[in-house]
Amino acid sequence: MNTKGLLFDIQSYSVHDGPGCRTLFFLSGCPLHCDWCANPESWKLSQKVMFASSKCKHSKGCTRCKSSCPYGAINFCDDELIINWNLCRKCTTFECTKACFYEALKLCGKYYSVDDLLKIMDRDRQYWGENGGITFSGGEPFIQKEFLLETLKKCKERYIHTAIETTAYVDTSSFLEVMNYIDFAFIDVKHMDRDQHKKKTGVYNDLIFENIKALKSSNWKGRLILRMPVIKDFNDTHENIKKIVTFMETLDLFEINILPFHRMGDSKWTQLGYDYLYKDTEPTSMYTLEHIQSIFLDHDIACYIGHETLF
Numbered sequence: 001m002n003t004k005g006l007l008f009d010i011q012s013y014s015v016h017d018g019p020g021c022r023t024l025f026f027l028s029g030c031p032l033h034c035d036w037c038a039n040p041e042s043w044k045l046s047q048k049v050m051f052a053s054s055k056c057k058h059s060k061g062c063t064r065c066k067s068s069c070p071y072g073a074i075n076f077c078d079d080e081l082i083i084n085w086n087l088c089r090k091c092t093t094f095e096c097t098k099a100c101f102y103e104a105l106k107l108c109g110k111y112y113s114v115d116d117l118l119k120i121m122d123r124d125r126q127y128w129g130e131n132g133g134i135t136f137s138g139g140e141p142f143i144q145k146e147f148l149l150e151t152l153k154k155c156k157e158r159y160i161h162t163a164i165e166t167t168a169y170v171d172t173s174s175f176l177e178v179m180n181y182i183d184f185a186f187i188d189v190k191h192m193d194r195d196q197h198k199k200k201t202g203v204y205n206d207l208i209f210e211n212i213k214a215l216k217s218s219n220w221k222g223r224l225i226l227r228m229p230v231i232k233d234f235n236d237t238h239e240n241i242k243k244i245v246t247f248m249e250t251l252d253l254f255e256i257n258i259l260p261f262h263r264m265g266d267s268k269w270t271q272l273g274y275d276y277l278y279k280d281t282e283p284t285s286m287y288t289l290e291h292i293q294s295i296f297l298d299h300d301i302a303c304y305i306g307h308e309t310l311f
Contacts, residue, residue: 004111005147008041008139012124016307018163018184020131023124025117027136028109029143031169032201034190036231036278038265042139047109049088049097050271055104056081068099085273114151121160133161133183142170145178152181165227168211169203175211179220186227186257187212191235192243200234209247216251225304226256230284230292241292245299257304258292260284 009026017024029045041048056062059079066074073087074096081104097107121134134155141148141164155162163184168175179185189212190205191197197205215224226248230236248256261284269276289305296303 003147003150004113005117005144005151006045006047006109006111008039008109010120012120013127014135017135017137017165017186018133019161020133021128022132022163023121023128023134025134025136027138027141027144027148030138030140030167031143032140032167032203034201036200036229036261036265036281038262038268039139040265040269040272040274041108045143047094047107048272049091049094050106050108050268051081051083051273052104052106052267052271053081055102057102057104062102064099064101065096065105068095070095083273088273114147114154117151118154118158121155121158125160128161131161133163135163135165135184137165140167140169142166142168142174142178145170145174149178149181152178156181168208168215170207170211172207172211172214176214176218176220179215179218179222183222185215185222185224187224189226189228189244189247189256190231192240192247196234200231212253213251216253224253224255226253227259228256229259229261230289231261232281232284232288236284236288236292238295241295245296245301248301249299254300255302255304256296258289258306260289260306 006028007026008028011024014022014024026039026042028042030043033043041050058076058081063076065081066076070093071087071091073084073091075082094107096105136148152162161183162181164182165186166188168187190201194204194206197203228235228244244256248254261278261281263278263281263283266276266279293303293305
C-alpha cells in the first residue's frame, strides 16, 4: 500500500506521552473543536497557512507575499500585514508561504508515507531505552484510520511499543480494530454531562463512553489511563469529578491523569485567524489540581497531575 498521512508535527525525545522516551506523531484532523484547544491547527484534515506577525518584514519594505497570493487575501495597512482569512482558507497552493523568506507565513501540515515514519523511528529508536516507543497524537489519530492502522501493523512487526492519545470519538468497530495494535492509551474524558460536553467541544460524549466500555469489556491487554484537562468553570466542579469517579469505579478503571489548563495555544489561534476565548483565563492552580487529585485518591484511584509523571 502507498497510504499517506497528514501530520502537523513530529517530536522526538518526549517523556510525557507514554512510558519511557518516545517519538510523537501528531496527525491532522479532529472531530472535536474544544474552546481551549492548544493545537487548533490540527482541526482540519488539510494543510493550512499560519501567520506569525512578529516575523513579518513588511515594515522594512517586503511585499513578496501580496503579489504571490492568487486570491488577493493579503493587504497592508499602516505597515501591518492584513489577511482576509475567508479568502485565504480557499487556497490549496500556498504560494505566499513559498514567497515569504522570513517564515512569517508558514505552511502547516506535511504528508508522510508509512515508510517515512518508519525511517524516523529507526533514527530515534536508539534513544528510546527499554520502555520507550512511539505515540500517536493529534488532532484525533483515528481520523486517519487507514494510515494509522498500516503504520501500527509495521510497528508490531518491529516490536515497537505503541501508544495513543485519543478522544475515542470514532465508530466502535474501527476503534477496537486499531486498539488491537496499541499497548498504552490515554483517552480524554472532558465532561460527564453530554450537553456540557457538546457546548464546549462540539460533540456529545455518548460515543466516547461507549468505546471506553467496549474496550474494557474486550480482551485488550494494554494499559489505559483516562485524561482530563482541568478547565475552570467547566469540568472542575465537585459534581463532575464525582461522576467521573463513579464511571471509573463501575468499569474497574483505576488511573487518571489531570492536566492543568494553559494558554500556550493562544498564539496558534492568532496565527490561524481565530479568536481565542480563553486568552484571559489563568492557568489552573496547584490548589485546584491537588483538591481534584484528593477526591480520586479517596476512592483508591491513582491520579497523576500534569506531564511530569513518568508512566
